[in-house]
Amino acid sequence: MPELSERLKAAASLVRQGSSAADIGTDHAYLPVYLIKNHICKSVIACDLRSGPLYNALEAVRAEGLESLISLRLSDGLRELKENEAEDIIICGMGGTLIARILSQANWICNEKYNFIFQPQSHADDLRRFLFSSGFSVTEEITLTDDGRDYLIFSSVFTGDRSLEDDEVSIQFGSLLYRNDEVSARIVSRTLKYLEVRAEAEMNYGNPEKSDKLRETIRKAEAIINGSKNQ
Numbered sequence: 001m002p003e004l005s006e007r008l009k010a011a012a013s014l015v016r017q018g019s020s021a022a023d024i025g026t027d028h029a030y031l032p033v034y035l036i037k038n039h040i041c042k043s044v045i046a047c048d049l050r051s052g053p054l055y056n057a058l059e060a061v062r063a064e065g066l067e068s069l070i071s072l073r074l075s076d077g078l079r080e081l082k083e084n085e086a087e088d089i090i091i092c093g094m095g096g097t098l099i100a101r102i103l104s105q106a107n108w109i110c111n112e113k114y115n116f117i118f119q120p121q122s123h124a125d126d127l128r129r130f131l132f133s134s135g136f137s138v139t140e141e142i143t144l145t146d147d148g149r150d151y152l153i154f155s156s157v158f159t160g161d162r163s164l165e166d167d168e169v170s171i172q173f174g175s176l177l178y179r180n181d182e183v184s185a186r187i188v189s190r191t192l193k194y195l196e197v198r199a200e201a202e203m204n205y206g207n208p209e210k211s212d213k214l215r216e217t218i219r220k221a222e223a224i225i226n227g228s229k230n231q
């Protein structure tokens with residue numbers, strides 16, 4: 001099996017020691033194999049929507065002789081995963097909009113016993129919006145560059161706290177505005193540019209209120225950035 005990417009190693013570092021896990025959208029099952037071989041998880045359910053990736057997963061699991069510890073399952077998101085089957089649930093390498101849709105299809109996830117690990121490939125704001133309005137909090141955030149690309153990986157648990165559901169700055173940036181590393185700064189800068197483009201587009205489409213709201217978020221984010229630079 002090839003060496004696990006730094007991106008997926010970071011996701012693995014947020015999985016609780018000794019847990020049973022589910023990897024949704026597992027593709028080659030590289031992450032489940034790593035979690036078992038490194039004694040992080042006692043068992044993993046590797047799920048994928050399509051049989052092709054699941055076949056790749058089967059080959060990887062067989063090659064390592066881990067059939068008794070990694071089970072494979074054809075599943076659209078969490079649909080075929082039952083409550084209590086896994087304690088740590090990992091969804092990496094999909095867009096934030098799709099991850100939010102997958103989560104919205106299983107109401108049993110609203111329980112503090114589960115630890116979620118996400119690596120949204122895009123649209124992290126859609127994922128945070130869903131999480132904050134559903135009572136989930138972000139517990140740890142990791143940013144890193146892997147193979148020339150910047151990634152955000154974070155863990156989340158249900159707490160019932162919905163205080164950030166209307167906080168557009170937290171929805172757009174998470175805690176990245178308060179971090180000092182270069183990767184976070186680049187992700188923040190790209191998010192600011194994206195918000196600028198959206199604000200401009202909303203104005204051009206005759207939606208000045210939406211445009212103003214986006215500009216307000218940009219202003220608040222820039223004030224936080226300038227405040228932390230002056231400290």
Ligand SMILES: C[S@@+](CC[C@H](N)C(=O)[O-])C[C@H]1O[C@@H](n2cnc3c(N)ncnc32)[C@H](O)[C@@H]1O
Nearest residue numbers: 024025026027048049050053075076077092093
């Ligand atoms: C880009 S790969 C990511 C693989 C791995 N998780 C990673 O981060 O490297 C996305 C995988 O998610 C699967 N997928 C897409 N939509 C899905 C869904 N609704 N439910 C389960 N798996 C899905 C795809 O078949 C594919 O294998």
